[in-house]
Amino acid sequence: MDLWETDGAWPASSVAQQKVCVVGGGPAGFYTAQQLVKGCQDVQVDIYERLPVPFGLVRFGVAPDHPEVKNVISTFTQTARHSRCGFYGNVTVGRDVSVEELREAYHAVVLSYGAEGNRLMGVPGEDLEGVYSAKDFVGWYNGLPSNRELNPGLNCETAVILGQGNVALDVARILLSPVDLLRKTDITQRSLEALLESKVRRVLIVGRRGPMQIAFTIKELREMVNLPDTKPDLVASEFEGVAEALKEVARPRKRLTELMLKTALEVPLEKERLRRLAASRSWGLRFLRSPLEVLPDPRGVRVAGVRLAVNRLEGKGDSALAVTTAEAETVDCGLVISSIGYRSLPIGPVVPFDPRRAIVPNTLGRVDQARGLYCSGWLKTGPTGVIATTMNNSFDTALSVIDDINSGHLDVSMAKPGSLGIGPLLDKRGVKPVTFSDWEKINQEETRRGEAVGKPREKLLDVEEMLEVART
Template identity: 70%
Template sequence: MSTHKAVLWKIRVCHLFFNSPRRVRITRLHGVRGLVTTPSASSPKVCIVGGGPAGFYTAQHLVKTRPDVQVDIYERLPVPFGLVRFGVAPDHPEVKNVINTFTQTAQHARCSFHGNVSVGKDVSVQELQEAYHAVVLSYGAEGNMTMGVPGEDLPGVYSAKDFVGWYNGLPRNRDLRPDLMCETAVILGQGNVALDVARILLSPVDILKNTDITQPALDSLAKSRVRRVLIVGRRGPLQVACTIKELREMVSLPGTRPQMEASDFEGIAKTLKALPRPRKRLTELLLKAAVETPEEKELERRNSAQKAWGFRFLRSPVEILPSADLTRTTGIRLAVNRLESKGEDVWAVATGEVEDVECGLVISSIGYKSLPIDPAVPFDARKHIIPNTMGRVQQSAGLYCSGWVKRGPTGVIATTMNDSFDTARTLLHDMDQGTLDISTVKGGSKEVTALLEKRGVKPVLFSDWEKIDSEESRRGETRGKPREKLLDVGEMLKVAWA
């Protein structure tokens, strides 16, 4: 660019900065000087409740697609990223790389993060609706599905959600202290979370110590006596719910060998040709691990393994068996099932037989559920979701939802991304069509912050989170880990506001 043109460009920028009603500021993004629109008082304002993947993906699409929208994300905890931080297994750091994308969204000129704000308690959904043109509920599924069997409240019985929260540093699970002084653990459910838990229970500590697993969990796992993990499902091998990546990790887990019942796989090989490709590949790997004779090197590895894992099919929990003094778990009684089908639908039916398995640890990985956030918000108590049409909350103008609270707790992060983008598109369409009124001026975060201040609630901004992030990284560095998570909300706040 010539000197003359450069001067004219700067004059034009200055004119825009001081005279444009929407204000334009110069910013440096990745080393490139560019123009970024900043919001005015009349900009459309959208509030997102929940700072996990669904919330950040919804925000990302909104700010990228519409150049005048202002998005504020409210999160109950002082830290962002939800299940990416607290749900993804510590030995899967590549999955957590999505945090880089979320950070870019949080640092966008028209997006802001407000942690330490509990919607439904510190501020109501109705108050948010008064302050914003639209409110998107993306707060996930914090509840646990229960087994509904006698003994599930015994010591030694945990939900997978709580167990995962324990080793991943979720503040409310920091005092879980599971007893790992038993030989056999039983996991109910055969999805990816169940396999994550099994892998963490059996992984060599030398592998885990280089991850962001919490130090208390690492110390407990180092002393663990668990040597066998059974992963139980109510249906058969063709209905196992995990993906091939997680199964492959279990098959090759150092120091372990697969241990399954060959009879569970009778006739399965004959069905392979008719299966869809993903299911076919998964089943082939399962058959290879369960019934095929391994090559010499693999056989040698398995024979030297000190730990074992295996799927148990066609079993459902009937009762958790207690010790004589009722103070701990000593086993689980399982109903033996058979499969019935109609078309593509396959379900398990109890045969009347039962089987007892001796174990000291039972982890239920049968699913999560969303909970109602506010009496003013419609909620389907049977499906555990907010009733909606394409993300529009039924009979609630200006109210939307995305993620698990919209469709239920299924799928992976990519599923949540697509779902959240769909909700954002619905919201933007409503703005463009005029079905969502954005003509009035709304106070947005200024109005909400004033309410919170009166109530003694101080939000944690993204710059405050970055202090927590730096402190966790510093603590992790001293242990040779990527980070050592802060486990106490009070300590998080102290660091954030230092």
């Protein structure tokens, strides 16, 4: 039977009276679907995802040496297999089907497609060879199909990462990790081979504010401090006055800052001192610096350095602002990675979008002035927080949908076709969706290929190959 055929009867998964669709099969989409299915016994939820594979940033954003973070995939899989949940991959909303058509077919549409764009630095030279966004670089080593041909040049000694969040530390750790530690992860074979030949031995992680404002967490910092064959390179003078300021901060920030202070200022014990002396690689934090210009090599083609403004802080704590001074300095490097944040993109003219904040304007997930339209995840809040943050904000959006159904604010009295209305449109346009059972064929093939080389999986990098496996 064709995916959309019904033989005159609605399929078992579509008998629910209320139809809700979720646009985006990443963490926000699955958490929203999970809460909807759990919280409303008469709702059918369909997830539409542009790639043939689900899980979004859990698959393509989480560092390969952090497999424990990917354990949420088992929860998402339970949701996808629920009798009142459907998954349709390989469907790009805004191209294959419009938001307007989804709104015709469903009582509610939840936009959860995340932040696919990059925030630009806005400085001369950021388009030179050897300058990459962290999003693209992470996508390269994690197997995102659109980044598989990235081929970053790693034949330089020094790399500079602009930004001091967890993603910046993930990138630094991958650049400096002994390859033997990465061989047993799900990092792609292409990136593993490139890292094996890498000449990068020094990574500087640069932030525009001070030690008290960094955005990474203590777990990621501890991993950097303990990274084999690698030593820290912190400037003691950049921590002046920090110890005194610790009295006023919350415990998580205090513990994190104390670890930085210990790493920067304390004389290590003999074993650690000898380990650092023997290390062939180093990582460093540099504070109160903002990019002014990426400097080209003599040919004007490739990055040769980055010119940084020296900043001063106005205010204190998380609200402190970085203000540039007339002072500047240059760091020679052959690789620059901008880790200053992801950015959501507008999906269509009928969906309100705030270009300055790069979010869909909303109140508790309800899109402003668009009844029946909702948003969750980074599209709702901006690219902040960890997966648990996304879970909570997605649950909140789902509860808004459920409240609107129960209160009558959302009119569900008229029957809607759901996927049975979208299916024929996709058929007409030559779009063949990938179901969750199709994805499980891809999953099995990736797992098989991984086992052959001692890895948990070897990801398929090409969309066409994914579709071929899914339809075998």
